[in-house]
Amino acid sequence: MIFDKKGLIRFRKDLHKFPELGFMEKRTKSKICKILYKLNIEVHEGLGILGILKSGNSKKMIAIRADIDALPITETTNFNYQSKNSGVMHACGHDGHTAMLVGAADILASKQSFDGTVVFIFQPNEENGLGAKAMLNEGILSNLPIEEIYAIHNLPGEPLGQLSTREGLICSSESLFEIEIKGQSCHASMPQMGKDAILIASELIQNLQKIVSRKISSNSGIVISVTEFISNGTRNVLAGKVILKGDARARSKEDRIYIEKFIRQISNGVALANDVSITVNFKTEFIETLNAKKPTEAIIKLAERVGLKVIPNINPMSFSEDFAYLSNRFPGCLFLLGNGEKEPYCKPLHSSDYDFNDDLLEIGSKFWVSLVEDRLPQKKNL
Numbered sequence: 001m002i003f004d005k006k007g008l009i010r011f012r013k014d015l016h017k018f019p020e021l022g023f024m025e026k027r028t029k030s031k032i033c034k035i036l037y038k039l040n041i042e043v044h045e046g047l048g049i050l051g052i053l054k055s056g057n058s059k060k061m062i063a064i065r066a067d068i069d070a071l072p073i074t075e076t077t078n079f080n081y082q083s084k085n086s087g088v089m090h091a092c093g094h095d096g097h098t099a100m101l102v103g104a105a106d107i108l109a110s111k112q113s114f115d116g117t118v119v120f121i122f123q124p125n126e127e128n129g130l131g132a133k134a135m136l137n138e139g140i141l142s143n144l145p146i147e148e149i150y151a152i153h154n155l156p157g158e159p160l161g162q163l164s165t166r167e168g169l170i171c172s173s174e175s176l177f178e179i180e181i182k183g184q185s186c187h188a189s190m191p192q193m194g195k196d197a198i199l200i201a202s203e204l205i206q207n208l209q210k211i212v213s214r215k216i217s218s219n220s221g222i223v224i225s226v227t228e229f230i231s232n233g234t235r236n237v238l239a240g241k242v243i244l245k246g247d248a249r250a251r252s253k254e255d256r257i258y259i260e261k262f263i264r265q266i267s268n269g270v271a272l273a274n275d276v277s278i279t280v281n282f283k284t285e286f287i288e289t290l291n292a293k294k295p296t297e298a299i300i301k302l303a304e305r306v307g308l309k310v311i312p313n314i315n316p317m318s319f320s321e322d323f324a325y326l327s328n329r330f331p332g333c334l335f336l337l338g339n340g341e342k343e344p345y346c347k348p349l350h351s352s353d354y355d356f357n358d359d360l361l362e363i364g365s366k367f368w369v370s371l372v373e374d375r376l377p378q379k380k381n382l
């Protein structure tokens with residue numbers, strides 16, 4: 001084995017010190033590859049990394065995944081392993097997810113306790129919802145006969161190592177929209193001569209907030225937020241153009257389709273009422289993450305067996321997960337592990353003072369190992 005407990009912590013801290021944004025994870029990837037090669041694991045390096053470890057003769061194959069990218073956030077902790085890449089930070093714990101998976105690969109390669117194949121997926125660019133799709137499009141991953149796929153995300157503020165998950169929807173989808181209102185600019189003292197795009201955009205925003213509750217039930221879990229309002233108006237010039245940008249979360253594909261339909265319908269109505277042109281661009285970045293029945297039941301049973309505290313039916317998360325594209329391709333389960341309740345481990349994901357709890361590394365690695373041993377047949381003659 002390459003790592004003892006302290007060695008794995010050092011590996012995590014090193015990743016934390018040199019975080020890299022999505023699709024730029026060059027150093028991170030080279031660190032991972034180096035270890036996989038040392039462990040004699042078959043390595044396929046593309047945008048991400050696939051490590052394939054085969055043991056025995058069984059044809060059964062499962063995949064376990066970690067995300068490896070960081071966020072465009074300036075770290076405000078004072079740790080001695082604080083980010084050295086200014087403006088970039090591991091504020092979502094992907095450094096820890098990566099270290100847990102590397103730790104599991106280390107143990108499994110030396111134990112060879114299973115009969116079958118385990119695929120280690122080190123996925124780039126999770127934060128923008130682009131990495132999983134990109135890896136699938138590369139071809140190697142999507143053509144593997146993977147029977148089950150699993151992923152961990154840490155959950156700050158929850159008891160250390162507490163496992164929570166649910167069958168069915170676990171994370172919402174995220175769609176981004178951009179609405180352009182083309183009115184007519186004019187002298188601010190004579191607004192009747194123009195078509196005030198700011199006033200029209202305000203009317204539109206009010207109407208968008210009627211979608212949840214008046215068009216779709218408020219129980220749907222849908223969230224629609226206008227997050228940017230950009231106009232070309234200036235002092236004494238009425239705006240002729242406004243761009244609105246926003247974010248919509250949904251818990252089903254049907255709801256996502258409804259949201260788009262209503263945004264377009266309302267925009268067309270407002271355009272007609274004000275005699276202006278309004279164009280809508282609606283793009284889904286993350287689809288809903290769905291956990292399949294069999295892998296989810298397996299995770300819950302195993303967690304109980306190895307003595308983790310388990311919440312088997314947690315409320316769906318409002319955040320989105322790129323794992324959605326992987327569990328859309330292969331039956332899978334995303335589960336959450338508590339990062340600890342005390343400072344700094346209770347700081348929210350994506351905050352500038354977040355930190356992954358190193359005490360979770362061993363728990364996570366060992367759970368990965370137990371999962372592989374549980375889901376693949378046991379090797380004979382052990």
Ligand SMILES: [Zn+2]
Binds near residue numbers: 092127349
């Ligand atoms: Zn994140």
Ligand SMILES: [Zn+2]
Binds near residue numbers: 126
């Ligand atoms: Zn994350």
